Amino acid sequence: MDGTLLPWDSQKFFCRHVLRRYPMRRAFLLAYLPLLPFAGILGSEGLKRGFLSFLCGLTEEEVNELANEFAHQWLSQQVWPEMRQVVEMHQQRGDTTVLISASPEPYVKAFARALGFTHGLGTNLDTPEGKTYPLYPSLMNNKGENKVARIRALFEEDCFLADGTLRDAHGYTDSCADLPMLALCATNTCINPGKRLARIAAEKKWEIIRLPRPWKSKLHRVWIRIKCVTGR
DSSP: TTTTTTTTOHHHHHHHHHHHHHHGGGGGGTTGGGGGEEEEEEEHHHHHHHHHHTTTTOOOHHHHHHHHHHHHIIIIIHHHHHHOOOOOHHTTTTOOEEEEEEHHHHHHHHHHHHHHHHEEEEEEEEEOSSSSSOSSSSOOOOHHHHHHHHHHHHHHGGOOOTTBTTTOEEEESGGGGGHHTTTTTTTTEESSHHHEEEEEEHHHTTTTEEESOOOOOOHOOOOOOOOHHHTT
């Protein structure tokens, strides 16, 4: 999703969406800042738990409402036109379409519904039934091999060929983190790949699509992220 259908890191913009509705929630991000020096130990999953502290105290119903607003008001407007055409092409052919992302599942599902995907799978945030989100929500980051497991659970066994690949599957990504998922697919397309992924794509004769990015420089991109996580 992020970097494949749209150019942005959607999690930062979801944070902005929530903080604009609840400005006092900026205070919860103070629970995230002390974790940054330990990024190498915590990994992406640990950092994500800390970053999502801005949801602390909200109910599942409230988060789903925010996710639906975010998907329809912002995410749906940010899709590259070229990638929207790709999605529509698969839908017109009657293909089963799966939006799978490491972003939080509440808005991944809402975004998938907005674009007409068959399925939407994201990082599931484990909230005890009937309780509000904790400061550091439990989760299993929907990334790498975890995506493969989610896809295998989604389809019947006869949808897979003897070599383990998914029948007639076409994968799309911008990241080397998705290489396990791409191994399930006979055909793959890489969007704005970095050097390593571009090299792999060239070796395997995968299609490469280059699309314009909306930031002027790396510094400009960092500034946009900072504005997002402060609700600006």
